[in-house]
Amino acid sequence: MPGLEDLSVLRVEVAEGVATVTIDRPPVNAQNGVFRDEITRVFDVLHESEEVRAIVLTGAGKTFSAGADLRDRPDAAKRGAFPRHSRGVRAGFDCVMECGKPVIAAVNGAAIGAGCVLALVCDIILVAEDAFMSMTEVEVGLAGGVQHVLRHFGQSDARMFLYTARRLSGVELHRMRVASGCYPKAELLAVAQAMAKDIAGKAPLAVAAMKRAFTLCEYMPLHEGYRFEQTQTAALAKTEDTKEALAAFAEKRKPVFRGR
Structure with a gap:
């Protein structure tokens, strides 16, 4: 895809309006500076790509993402190292949330720490039955993820999840309504791409x-x-796509959208 020819830890495939972004950094798809630079670039490009209308984010192999690569941690003794590192980490999540296209997380395996947060910043979360999420920060003397966890978990469940570093299986995540669907791993990607x-x-x-x-x-x-939503509806009413959608509904045919 133009602008994404030289990726090293991500793969991007586009078909029928859907971009599938695969994290491919063996052995466990850990996130480092290269990953953060690439995911920011990928989602910025997809944001502006007219041929892409929805995105699936998944991991290669048995893991979605095992979180931050601890070998890539900033040196606390160096002034400015942590603010610079933290800014890059936020950008790696913000680019997904700010992308104008809906993003479906197909959580195919372990989503730990920053990997869990990466799934939580997607619009829709689908999980494999044998996948799991875990926030292990308290086990390594760190803290983080509270804000994103609270967006998806109830108050008690969020605290249990973060205080204990417990692994929550795909089945549990679906039961807790964190995930919208739970599927056999072999079916997960196809379901996400169909959605x-x-x-x-x-x-x-x-x-x-x-x-x-x-x-x-x-x-x-x-x-x-x-009130903001209503301004969006009023603006859409003047577009060619909305007029086409209304005409197609009245004529009982499939609409042809042109993005204008």
């Missing part, structure tokens, strides 16, 4: 507006958030 293809078939401007609303309204008061 992404379904999203890619919807009016792209409307989907983009919906994602903006999710991102911006999450911490807004109800009145202000809903």
Whole structure:
């Protein structure tokens, strides 16, 4: 794909409006500076790619991502090392949340620490039955992930998860409503790609507006958030895609969207 020819730890494939991004950094898809640079670049490019309307993020092999590569930790004795490192870590998550295309996490295996957070910043989470999530920071004398965990877990479950570093299986994550679906590992990627293809078939401007609303309204008061959503609907009503969608509905045919 143009702009993504020289990747070393990520693979990107595009078909039928869906980009599948695969973390491929053996043995456990740990996240280091190269990973963070590449994922930021990948999602920035996909954000602006008209041929991509939805994204699936998954891991190669048996692991989604085992988290931060501890060999890549900043030296606490060096001034400025931690702020610079932390900024890069945030960018590696923010690029997924800020991407204008919906992102489905296909959690195929262990998602630990930063790997767990990477799944939690996606729009939709699907898990393999034998996958698991774990936040192990308290076991290595660190802390982090509270804000992202609280977006998906209830208060008691979030505290249990973070205080104990317990592994939560795909089945448990689905039961706790952290994941939208739990599937045999052999079926997971196909299910995620089919869901992404379904999203890619919807009016792209409307989907983009919906994602903006999710991102911006999450911490807004109800009145202000809903008012923002209404401005999106009013703007969409003037687009060619919305007019095409309404005409196709009336004529009982499949719409043809052009993103304008």
